[in-house]
Amino acid sequence: MSKFKKNRLGPSISRGLRRRKDGKFAGAIAAADQYLLPTYKRPPVVFTHGRGAYVFDSTGKKYLDFLGGIAVNALGHAHPRIVRTIRRESAHAIHFSNLFHNKFQGPLARKLAEWSGLSRVFFANSGTEAIDGALKLARLCGRATAGSASSGNPKTRILALQNSFHGRTFGAVSVTATEKYRLPFAPLVPGVEFVAFNDIADLERKFDDTVCAVILETIQGEGGIYPVTEKFWARARSLATEHGALLIADEIQCGLGRTGRYFAYQKFSSKPDIAVVAKPLAAGLPLGAILTNETVASRVSPGVHGTTFGGGPMICAAALETLEIIEDLLENVRARGEELRAGLQKLQSEFDFIKEIRGEGCMFGVELSVEGGAFVAEALKQGLLINCTHDFTIRVLPPFLIGKAQVREFLNLFGNVLSQTPRVALATETSEKKVPSPVARSAASVSR
Numbered sequence: 001m002s003k004f005k006k007n008r009l010g011p012s013i014s015r016g017l018r019r020r021k022d023g024k025f026a027g028a029i030a031a032a033d034q035y036l037l038p039t040y041k042r043p044p045v046v047f048t049h050g051r052g053a054y055v056f057d058s059t060g061k062k063y064l065d066f067l068g069g070i071a072v073n074a075l076g077h078a079h080p081r082i083v084r085t086i087r088r089e090s091a092h093a094i095h096f097s098n099l100f101h102n103k104f105q106g107p108l109a110r111k112l113a114e115w116s117g118l119s120r121v122f123f124a125n126s127g128t129e130a131i132d133g134a135l136k137l138a139r140l141c142g143r144a145t146a147g148s149a150s151s152g153n154p155k156t157r158i159l160a161l162q163n164s165f166h167g168r169t170f171g172a173v174s175v176t177a178t179e180k181y182r183l184p185f186a187p188l189v190p191g192v193e194f195v196a197f198n199d200i201a202d203l204e205r206k207f208d209d210t211v212c213a214v215i216l217e218t219i220q221g222e223g224g225i226y227p228v229t230e231k232f233w234a235r236a237r238s239l240a241t242e243h244g245a246l247l248i249a250d251e252i253q254c255g256l257g258r259t260g261r262y263f264a265y266q267k268f269s270s271k272p273d274i275a276v277v278a279k280p281l282a283a284g285l286p287l288g289a290i291l292t293n294e295t296v297a298s299r300v301s302p303g304v305h306g307t308t309f310g311g312g313p314m315i316c317a318a319a320l321e322t323l324e325i326i327e328d329l330l331e332n333v334r335a336r337g338e339e340l341r342a343g344l345q346k347l348q349s350e351f352d353f354i355k356e357i358r359g360e361g362c363m364f365g366v367e368l369s370v371e372g373g374a375f376v377a378e379a380l381k382q383g384l385l386i387n388c389t390h391d392f393t394i395r396v397l398p399p400f401l402i403g404k405a406q407v408r409e410f411l412n413l414f415g416n417v418l419s420q421t422p423r424v425a426l427a428t429e430t431s432e433k434k435v436p437s438p439v440a441r442s443a444a445s446v447s448r
């Protein structure tokens with residue numbers, strides 16, 4: 001029986017939530033189909049709750065969640081410490097506004113500073129808002145140092161990487177390379193130029209004193225789990241320093257423990273000037289953050305940037321609790337990551353259409369030589385949540401708290417999916433499409 005009672009929720013709310021005898025929330029799906037903007041193509045499944053690494057739909061079917069709300073649910077679902085924190089703090093206060101201090105914002109900023117080696121924090125509501133804020137800071141710093149640019153030109157250009165994804169708002173989509181996300185909204189923010197992925201010569205060619213920032217995902221997520229190389233990072237760092245520009249690391253998907261390190265960039269020997277985080281930060285509540293060094297922070301004054309919702313007391317309390325839990329999970333992330341890699345490589349030896357396994361910790365891309373959509377649909381049928389990015393890469397983003405048993409369960413399920421996905425679909429897809437390489441995917445587009 002539905003736990004949603006008509007008299008508690010009111011008639012219009014309960015309409016979509018009433019379950020049919022077969023357990024399907026047909027009203028909820030019909031209302032979504034009729035009233036939502038059609039920005040997503042969703043399967044006819046309604047999820048009702050989750051526990052740990054599992055979610056359940058309205059018919060009671062259980063799914064192993066190796067998508068984690070697209071890298072958000074690092075602690076799985078209904079983590080008791082997060083539930084307790086949200087219950088407790090929501091009864092105290094959800095929002096005061098950034099005009100006042102709250103108990104948790106400062107301590108959360110301190111924790112992020114300790115983790116990152118960067119010293120100041122600004123809280124936003126999402127990844128994309130944090131990226132936009134970081135780009136604004138780059139322009140602000142560029143303006144302040146423009147006089148010293150040897151060319152005498154304004155320091156406003158931003159370099160981003162081909163195959164990047166940084167978000168959907170105007171600033172973030174302007175530094176996102178994928179044309180289907182950009183072109184419908186042109187003209188975008190001017191001054192952005194794309195550098196071939198991991199191509200040091202191209203970076204050097206495009207860098208000069210007019211550049212105010214280079215922005216990159218330390219490991220490209222949406223692009224198919226592609227890490228920047230140590231050499232590329234080091235050169236981006238040295239060129240940014242040489243030309244008085246900022247190195248911005250987008251760690252929204254790969255940061256906050258996903259690699260088994262606090263930040264993915266911590267495998268390199270230098271730091272960015274700005275790191276941007278979001279997704280898992282508040283265990284599913286919407287929170288992003290811009291972390292900056294002291295030089296960037298010194299350009300900021302009251303009123304120059306702001307937001308209404310970012311960093312409220314309840315959400316910051318949940319984030320603080322999340323980070324404390326993640327601190328104890330880093331070793332688990334590394335160990336499970338090794339098991340996942342070994343298991344995926346074994347599958348690669350069994351299925352010739354697996355081209356490459358990329359990633360580490362709780363972030364893997366399984367690149368196929370055939371389209372991945374049919375495998376995702378079959379996985380859903382078999383009770384496994386994964387997704388496919390850039391048509392050919394199956395993305396695996398499990399919660400950090402998975403155990404050995406869940407890794408084994410995943411590898412079994414995924415093996416079944418790989419062998420049982422209808423061959424007809426594969427044959428048609430293979431003959432029609434060729435796997436594009438990450439560099440070929442996004443031709444260098446300039447929006448000066």
Ligand SMILES: Cc1ncc(COP(=O)(O)O)c(C=O)c1O
Nearest residue numbers: 126127128165166167221252253
């Ligand atoms: C690397 C990266 N940057 C930025 C974003 C945008 O974050 P949000 O969806 O919270 O706006 C995403 C989201 O997928 C991402 O993966």
